[in-house]
Amino acid sequence: MSTIWVVIIALVALIAGVALGFFIARKYMMDYLKKNPPINEQMLRTLMMQMGQKPSQKKINQMMRAMNDQQDKK
Numbered sequence: 001m002s003t004i005w006v007v008i009i010a011l012v013a014l015i016a017g018v019a020l021g022f023f024i025a026r027k028y029m030m031d032y033l034k035k036n037p038p039i040n041e042q043m044l045r046t047l048m049m050q051m052g053q054k055p056s057q058k059k060i061n062q063m064m065r066a067m068n069d070q071q072d073k074k
Contacts, residue, residue, distance in 0.1 A: 037071075039067065041060055041064060044060055044063055044064065045060055048060075
């Protein structure tokens, strides 16, 4: 009888640990990506110049806003 309780408690602790670990890792990654976005204005400016375009600040702001809106939708 006591072996069954030990197994049940172990399973509940395992499930709770996995769920808690998932949500902590998800929160950490979301905060990290918000602080360190995968692409910034300087990277975008360099990319546009490599493609032969002369980037204006208005165009860069427009593209950054579009990327941020796309990221917020996910």
